[in-house]
Amino acid sequence: MIAGLDPLIHPPKRLAAMALLAHAQSVDFPFLRDHLQVSDSDLSKQMSALAAAGYVRIDKQGRGRGSVTTFRITKDGRRAYRAHRQALQDLLDQVPARIDQPPG
């Protein structure tokens, strides 16, 4: 993995999830699932991985069909997302320099 890129956030769906969470007070499960266009189980898996890393907090209220699950980005998650995004931008900005460098 290229320096600066976070392997946990790099997969496209996780990057999109983190970008969304970084600009919302909280995001509920159906909204995130519909925006990412993933299944319930896929979303649960992705968000569990981010929560295990401390990037996301998962709140569940209620039980059964009436339960509501919401996600919030943590301070660590916000920092990680910003760093990853900056690393992506830096890579993009370096593309002309990489092309100009002689091989070897």
Place this chain on the structure above:
Amino acid sequence: MESDDELNEQLRMADRAAVAPYVEYPKDPWWAAPGFGVYCAVWAVLVGLPDGAGRAWEIATVVLMIVMVAFLGAYFGYQRRRWGAFPRGKPPREIAVAYFAWLVYFLTFMGVVWVAAEQWGLVFAVPFAFLGGTAGFWVYGLVYERAAGRLRRRVA
């Protein structure tokens, strides 16, 4: 090594996700616009009540002010529950313009209602406030939707 096209697409995907709280939102319920009209009408009553109208009016004024504040809190709480992703932080420029337009309208219209209440009394000011508030809220909905459309096109 990822190509610059792939990197660009990743950043654009992140941009689209970042603006989702502003552009993927539920329509206002039918009662929101006339509800704001009622709010403005209550404001007209508050500013149009004659001075020295008696203790009962003073108490009514305080109660109405509390109701107005409570209504705002309840409305924002209700919206937060409806919006699957309530926006946070600095809004995109298209949305910031819409917010500013709303602020200008709100302050200006409340001032106009105050003047109307003082100059022409409650008989004129209350219906004026209700109709103007209802119309203003409805127009703001259109303004916001146009701003959201411009934002969607920018990040597409």
